[in-house]
Amino acid sequence: MELIILGSAAATPIENRNLPSIALRYKNQILLFDCGEDFQRRFAKAGLKFNKPMKIFITHFHGDHILGLPPFLFRLSLNDRTAPMMIFGPRNLFLYLYIHRKILGLKAKYPIKIVEIDHKNQKLIEFEGLDSEIPKRTIKINGNLIFETNYFSIKYALVEHSVITFAYAFIEKPRYGKFVPERARNLGIPESNLWKKLQEGQIIEFNGKLIDPVKEGIVGPERPGRKITYSGDLKPCKSLIDLGRDSDLLIHEATFAKALAETAEDKKHSTSIDAANDAKKMGAKQLILTHISARYQSDALILLEEAKEIFPNTILAEDLLKIELK
Numbered sequence: 606m607e608l609i610i611l612g613s614a615a616a617t618p619i620e621n622r623n624l625p626s627i628a629l630r631y632k633n634q635i636l637l638f639d640c641g642e643d644f645q646r647r648f649a650k651a652g653l654k655f656n657k658p659m660k661i662f663i664t665h666f667h668g669d670h671i672l673g674l675p676p677f678l679f680r681l682s683l684n685d686r687t688a689p690m691m692i693f694g695p696r697n698l699f700l701y702l703y704i705h706r707k708i709l710g711l712k713a714k715y716p717i718k719i720v721e722i723d724h725k726n727q728k729l730i731e732f733e734g735l736d737s738e739i740p741k742r743t744i745k746i747n748g749n750l751i752f753e754t755n756y757f758s759i760k761y762a763l764v765e766h767s768v769i770t771f772a773y774a775f776i777e778k779p780r781y782g783k784f785v786p787e788r789a790r791n792l793g794i795p796e797s798n799l800w801k802k803l804q805e806g807q808i809i810e811f812n813g814k815l816i817d818p819v820k821e822g823i824v825g826p827e828r829p830g831r832k833i834t835y836s837g838d839l840k841p842c843k844s845l846i847d848l849g850r851d852s853d854l855l856i857h858e859a860t861f862a863k864a865l866a867e868t869a870e871d872k873k874h875s876t877s878i879d880a881a882n883d884a885k886k887m888g889a890k891q892l893i894l895t896h897i898s899a900r901y902q903s904d905a906l907i908l909l910e911e912a913k914e915i916f917p918n919t920i921l922a923e924d925l926l927k928i929e930l931k
């Protein structure tokens with residue numbers, strides 16, 4: 606599992622910082638959070654493959670977070686993509702893409718699903734393809750869960766910003782312990798479908814006996830899943846703390862330094878101090894500061910220094926920074 610910062614600027618791109626976008630590589634698929642203008646160039650530079658199954662999560666409709674999505678989808682069409690795509694975001698996400706379909710001829714021949722999060726009515730509204738304005742179905746939101754597989758789930762929270770904005774959390778399910786093939790061999794279990802079951806921690810029947818892979822030491826004890834939370838743009842609010850509780854990694858916007866706390870408050874953004882306090886409050890293990898204002902082009906380290914005083918395990922996002930999550 607690898608996290609890659611594709612863009613770490615706020616509002617205005619500068620030489621070394623593109624607009625917000627974060628990629629998470631996980632089990633042969635890519636999860637993207639926000640699609641700032643021209644993020645596709647960083648996507649390619651990071652060595653990410655364009656024909657992987659993808660899920661995209663848009664935090665809000667401010668240009669710096671969404672203007673890179675249509676060009677990316679155009680590129681995927683040119684590339685003859687075949688892998689499935691799902692895009693989540695606030696209401697009107699479908700309309701935004703449908704306009705590109707109608708006026709610019711945006712097509713998606715690959716399977717694509719657009720899911721609008723209707724927070725007010727606690728519903729997910731699903732559209733299939735880009736051609737029909739009629740939603741395929743609506744689903745009641747259960748808690749704040751919006752997506753789930755056998756391996757992970759995605760939860761969201763409405764946060765405080767100048768427009769409807771969501772934060773997202775990637776929550777991995779507990780993982781099976783490490784597999785020790787010699788133990789299986791020693792018990793005479795042939796390398797077969799049974800091994801797969803053992804690797805998944807399942808009790809199997811072999812030669813009339815029940816074999817528990819954990820008790821037999823064939824797999825180690827279950828390992829807790831990893832959790833990553835992405836704040837989107839926001840001013841400090843309780844809903845983010847609740848969403849991000851005990852995160853291994855919190856990626857938090859830090860548009861301003863401490864000296865501009867009033868500006869941050871007015872514009873419903875965060876300072877480095879806000880980000881550090883949020884990390885501390887939610888019990889996060891590590892903090893990444895991102896969404897850095899262009900005014901800190903030459904002295905962004907001040908943000909890092911300020912945050913570290915409160916939350917020492919902090920790093921400053923750089924475009925193309927890669928973080929391996931163990």
Ligand SMILES: [Zn+2]
Binds near residue numbers: 616669670838896
């Ligand atoms: Zn922004």
Ligand SMILES: [Zn+2]
Binds near residue numbers: 665667766838
């Ligand atoms: Zn914003």
